[in-house]
Amino acid sequence: MPDLTVVGVGADGWDGLSPRARQAVEAAEVVMGSTRQLALVPDGAEKVAWPSPLSESLPGLLATYQDKKICVLASGDPTFHGIGTTLTRLLGPVHVIPHPSSVSLACARLGWPQDQVEVISLVGHPLELVHPHVQPGRRLVVLSWGAHTPAEVAQLLAERGYGGSQFTVLEQLGGAGETVRTSAARNWQDAVDALNVIGIECRPDAHARLLPTSPGLPDDAYESDGQLTKREVRAVTLSRLAPVPGQLLWDVGGGAGSIAIEWARHHPSCRAVAIERDPDRAKRLDRNAASLGVVVRTTVGAAPQALQDLESPDAIFVGGGGTKPGVVETCWEALRPGGRLVMNGVTLETESLIARWYAELGGDLVRLSVQRASPVGGMTGWRPAMPVTIWSVTK
Numbered sequence: 164m165p166d167l168t169v170v171g172v173g174a175d176g177w178d179g180l181s182p183r184a185r186q187a188v189e190a191a192e193v194v195m196g197s198t199r200q201l202a203l204v205p206d207g208a209e210k211v212a213w214p215s216p217l218s219e220s221l222p223g224l225l226a227t228y229q230d231k232k233i234c235v236l237a238s239g240d241p242t243f244h245g246i247g248t249t250l251t252r253l254l255g256p257v258h259v260i261p262h263p264s265s266v267s268l269a270c271a272r273l274g275w276p277q278d279q280v281e282v283i284s285l286v287g288h289p290l291e292l293v294h295p296h297v298q299p300g301r302r303l304v305v306l307s308w309g310a311h312t313p314a315e316v317a318q319l320l321a322e323r324g325y326g327g328s329q330f331t332v333l334e335q336l337g338g339a340g341e342t343v344r345t346s347a348a349r350n351w352q353d354a355v356d357a358l359n360v361i362g363i364e365c366r367p368d369a370h371a372r373l374l375p376t377s378p379g380l381p382d383d384a385y386e387s388d389g390q391l392t393k394r395e396v397r398a399v400t401l402s403r404l405a406p407v408p409g410q411l412l413w414d415v416g417g418g419a420g421s422i423a424i425e426w427a428r429h430h431p432s433c434r435a436v437a438i439e440r441d442p443d444r445a446k447r448l449d450r451n452a453a454s455l456g457v458v459v460r461t462t463v464g465a466a467p468q469a470l471q472d473l474e475s476p477d478a479i480f481v482g483g484g485g486t487k488p489g490v491v492e493t494c495w496e497a498l499r500p501g502g503r504l505v506m507n508g509v510t511l512e513t514e515s516l517i518a519r520w521y522a523e524l525g526g527d528l529v530r531l532s533v534q535r536a537s538p539v540g541g542m543t544g545w546r547p548a549m550p551v552t553i554w555s556v557t558k
Contacts, residue, residue, distance in 0.1 A: 164254055165225055167233040169241045171262030172196075174338030174358060176203035184260045188236075193228050196236030199358075204236065222253060240264035244284040244306060265360045266304050268336040272343055273362050280304050290315050294456025295376055295428050297323055297365055305361040310354065313361055317351035320363070324371030329364040336360060374455070376428045378402065380421070385451050390418030390444060392482055395533045396507065396551050397421055401429075403505045403527070403555035404478045408432045413476040415466050415494065416440075416483020420448035420459055426478075427457035436473055440465040440484070467493035475499050481506040486516055495524070498558045505555045517554045526556025 168187045173179045180188070188194060188204050195211045211228070214220040225233075240261040241247030250257050270277040281296045284306040293316060296303055305316055313332045320328050326349030334342045334356040344353060348363070367373075374380060379398030385391055392400060400422060404412065406429035414423035417437030427435045437459050439445040445463045452459040462469050467489040479494045485506050498504055504526075508514045521528050530552050534545040 165229045165231070165233055167225075167235060167250070167254070168258045168260065169235045169237055169247045169250060170260045171239050171241050171245075171264075172200055172203055172236050173239060173262045173268075174335045174341070176338070177205065179262065179337060181260070184262070187260055188234050190232060191234035192231040194234045194236065195224070200236040200238070208234070218249070221249065225253070238265070240267075244282075244286065263337070265306065265333075265336055269304050269333050269360045269362055272333055272336070273331060275302055275362070282306070285312055285316075289453065289458070290319060291453045291456045292431075292458075293319055294323070294374070294454070295431075296456075297325055298375070299365060299367050299371075299373070301365045303361075303363040303365065305363065307357075307359045307361060310357045310359070313351060313353075313355050313359060316361055316363070317348045320348040320365075324368045325365055327368055328366045329362075331362040332359050333362065334359045378425045378429075380425060380455070384455065385419045385421055385424075386447050386454075387419040388444065388447070390483070392418070392421050392507070393533070393548065396531055396553075397425065399529070399531055400480065400505055400507060400553060401425055403553065404480055404503055406430065406433050407477065410434070410477035411436070411474060413438065413470070413473065413479045413494070413497075414459075415470070415479060415481045415490065416485070417448050417461065418444060418483060420451050420461075422480045422482060423448075423459045424452050424455050424457055427452070427459055428455065434460075436460045436462060436476070438462045438464065438466055438469050438473075440469075466490045470494070470497060473497070476502060478503045479505070486512050491516070491520055495558070500558055502558050503555060504558065505553065508552045508554075509549050514552050517552055521554055521556075524556050526554060529553045529555075 170184045170187050191208045194208045198212045201210045237246045241259050243264045247259050266282055280302045282304050283293055285308045286306055328348045330348040330351050331345040332355050335358055378401035379394050382394050406426050408430040409432045412426045412435045414437040417439035420437050423435035423437040427433050437448055442463055445461045449461055466484050470493050475497050477499050508517050530550050532550040534547045536543050537546045
């Protein structure tokens with residue numbers, strides 16, 4: 164393991180570093196960081212700017228300088244959405260000298276309690292990740308990926324019906340050029356510095372649509388060709404799958420992706436893989452995931468063959484293709500101990516298969532019948548949907 168120290172640097176550069184941080188920079192033989200960060204510290208050691216893409220190049224770069232004393236520069240707190248986290252994953256615990264993060268500085272300027280804000284990083288991530296956090300009254304701090312981010316986020320808010328939200332852009336926080344500007348999101352048009360953070364106080368307009376993170380979103384929140392687990396069945400199915408932060412779901416026969424998407428919306432660390440054999444449906448699933456603010460990995464292919472090289476899951480939903488030979492066997496074998504398998508059926512053939520597996524593995528068997536009110540002449544009556552059999556079992 165190389166002799167490596169990670170030093171957090173603010174927009175105030177060298178002047179804002181503690182004596183301990185300065186000593187780490189001055190003692191290094193090699194200083195690594197972005198071009199902007201390297202310009203903030205004095206010359207002396209060899210300076211190495213990050214290559215692109217960094218994630219792929221970093222192991223080789225560290226190996227090249229493994230016999231040198233290295234100082235890595237990072238923005239703010241290196242272990243908060245920073246390079247410190249990446250280095251810890253690669254090397255194990257590393258020595259870190261933090262600087263106040265842009266989030267702590269933003270909250271100090273806005274007068275917001277830091278423990279009561281949601282933080283979303285758009286650095287290297289899609290804009291749509293903001294969607295699940297846009298809820299009435301919530302305060303968000305968005306870490307921008309550049310000068311273009313504020314305008315894109317403001318447009319997203321306006322399109323979601325949150326154009327009246329308080330929208331504050333904080334540039335060059337802690338530096339000599341610090342600027343703080345506030346307007347309604349719908350009115351934001353200003354050019355900004357590339358080094359910026361966004362503070363948002365979400366205020367819904369009268370026509371804003373509520374899309375909570377609880378299971379059972381409205382069916383029309385999804386683009387679908389009919390292959391969609393309906394709202395009430397979806398809510399019960401997800402309760403059986405029992406999303407847990409950090410765990411992985413397989414959605415076998417993804418369709419519109421509603422199960423995988425609502426699993427991922429439960430918590431930002433929940434991960435999902437959707438297996439869908441139809442390429443057009445897979446593309447539609449990707450669009451649904453983006454519009455609802457989550458990342459779902461879509462694998463185009465038919466089960467069980469498409470399941471062979473996937474990471475072992477903590478939960479599996481079989482919503483389509485379950486009657487194909489080998490699907491349930493492959494899923495059960497791949498499932499981690501303590502994992503949950505849930506299978507839904509509406510046809511006699513699927514129900515027969517579920518009954519056989521229920522007899523062998525046990526678990527819980529429920530038949531769900533939903534009826535919806537609809538006009539009957541000039542009055543109102545109940546129209547039943549097809550009943551759904553839900554089998555759930557824990558390994």
